[in-house]
Amino acid sequence: MKIKSINLLNYRNYSSFSTDFNPELNIFVGDNAQGKTNLLEAIYFMSTLRSFRTQNDRDLIKFDEEFFRIQCEIDTDVSTNKAQVVVLKNGKSIKINETMIRRSSDYIGTLNCVIFSPQDLNFFSDTPRTRRKFLDIEATKVSNKYLVALNHYFDVLKQRNALLKQPQIDEDVLSILTHQLIEDMWIIVDYRLKMVKSLNKKIKLLFKKLSQEDNSIDLQYQTEFTTDSEQEFKRLMHDRMKQNKMRDIYFKITHSGCHRDDLSAYMNTHELNQIASQGQKRLVLIALKLALVEFIYDKEQRNPILLLDDVFSELDQTHQQRFLENVPSDSQILLTTTSIDQLKELKRPMSVFEINKGQLITRRDLNG
Numbered sequence: 001m002k003i004k005s006i007n008l009l010n011y012r013n014y015s016s017f018s019t020d021f022n023p024e025l026n027i028f029v030g031d032n033a034q035g036k037t038n039l040l041e042a043i044y045f046m047s048t049l050r051s052f053r054t055q056n057d058r059d060l061i062k063f064d065e066e067f068f069r070i071q072c073e074i075d076t077d078v079s080t081n082k083a084q085v086v087v088l089k090n091g092k093s094i095k096i097n098e099t100m101i102r103r104s105s106d107y108i109g110t111l112n113c114v115i116f117s118p119q120d121l122n123f124f125s126d127t128p129r130t131r132r133k134f135l136d137i138e139a140t141k142v143s144n145k146y147l148v149a150l151n152h153y154f155d156v157l158k159q160r161n162a163l164l165k166q167p168q169i170d171e172d173v174l175s176i177l178t179h180q181l182i183e184d185m186w187i188i189v190d191y192r193l194k195m196v197k198s199l200n201k202k203i204k205l206l207f208k209k210l211s212q213e214d215n216s217i218d219l220q221y222q223t224e225f226t227t228d229s230e231q232e233f234k235r236l237m238h239d240r241m242k243q244n245k246m247r248d249i250y251f252k253i254t255h256s257g258c259h260r261d262d263l264s265a266y267m268n269t270h271e272l273n274q275i276a277s278q279g280q281k282r283l284v285l286i287a288l289k290l291a292l293v294e295f296i297y298d299k300e301q302r303n304p305i306l307l308l309d310d311v312f313s314e315l316d317q318t319h320q321q322r323f324l325e326n327v328p329s330d331s332q333i334l335l336t337t338t339s340i341d342q343l344k345e346l347k348r349p350m351s352v353f354e355i356n357k358g359q360l361i362t363r364r365d366l367n368g
């Protein structure tokens with residue numbers, strides 16, 4: 001999958017912007033605060049319908065404007081699709097090839113991107129919520145069943161917690177909601193377990209190749225019951241919910257469930273955070289993202305687009321080269337940097353875009 005072109009209207013510091021992209025490597029260069037990350041953010045928005053920097057879509061509308069619009073052309077092996085999203089202060093509308101898309105779930109998957117941004121360096125020291133969100137966002141890109149179960153799970157959880165807050169609790173309703181919660185939970189936990197198992201295999205190899213070190217990386221999904229058996233999971237979970245019932249009612253909150261799970265990383269059986277250097281953490285995160293690229297390929301037989309915000313330029317030349325060797329050869333890469341000096345040496349067809357105050361100043365095509 002490749003992004004062929006983009007057109008922005010009133011997005012962050014872009015009034016009006018349009019360009020097409022190199023199918024291989026795209027480098028956005030410019031001083032600080034010129035709009036490099038904003039551009040990657042707009043592409044990411046077309047992938048997930050959310051930003052990786054803000055929860056609030058309104059922040060993305062150019063100051064003093066009423067809406068923003070992003071249009072892009074996406075090449076797949078079989079066709080070129082046009083996608084458009086318009087975000088107003090009170091809602092958004094989505095189109096693919098002139099057809100209105102009513103539900104976000106029918107849009108997700110149209111453009112598949114994997115992003116690596118500086119915030120990711122705190123990934124394993126951040127709260128479990130960050131890591132669950134990562135698993136959820138990535139799983140929903142490739143599994144509609146997961147997306148449906150996840151949305152339903154959070155609806156039911158909300159209802160259950162609201163019920164627990166009532167002065168008089170209807171036990172029948174509580175038991176129906178508990179049952180529904182466990183039905184969705186199985187789909188979610190089972191998928192996350194399989195996904196982490198697959199990522200784990202891949203990250204081990206990728207980290208070795210990138211670092212050329214002997215350290216072994218291990219990812220583990222932390223959940224209440226790890227089992228392949230749906231029946232056993234549901235039985236154990238029903239028992240657990242029964243045990244928790246009085247506590248849930250007393251504290252007016254649902255204590256057990258996959259909204260409490262976590263993903264941890266170990267380096268040679270020690271917690272990654274406690275022993276890894278900054279450089280090692282960066283490589284683990286890069287290996288994780290590359291593992292994700294392979295995971296998406298396994299599911300879709302298509303490589304996602306790689307968005308690298310400021311990260312690539314932090315690597316030394318040897319690691320940059322190793323990174324590129326481990327990216328599938330037909331993956332499209334878009335990256336930002338404040339200095340092009342080091343990157344000029346890369347032997348790859350590339351386009352270098354100079355960005356200044358939300359405008360494209362120059363574009364140079366190299367090695368083509």
Ligand SMILES: Nc1ncnc2c1ncn2[C@@H]1O[C@H](COP(=O)(O)OP(=O)(O)OP(=O)(O)O)[C@@H](O)[C@H]1O
Nearest residue numbers: 012013032033034035036037038059060061062063
């Ligand atoms: N809603 C908005 N409307 C207009 N301008 C905005 C909006 N949101 C952010 N900006 C501006 O966008 C600029 C930041 O853009 P961006 O984060 O893309 O910078 P950058 O080029 O990636 O810089 P750095 O190298 O520091 O990461 C800032 O000047 C900021 O004021």
Ligand SMILES: [Mg+2]
Nearest residue numbers: 036037310336
């Ligand atoms: Mg930036």
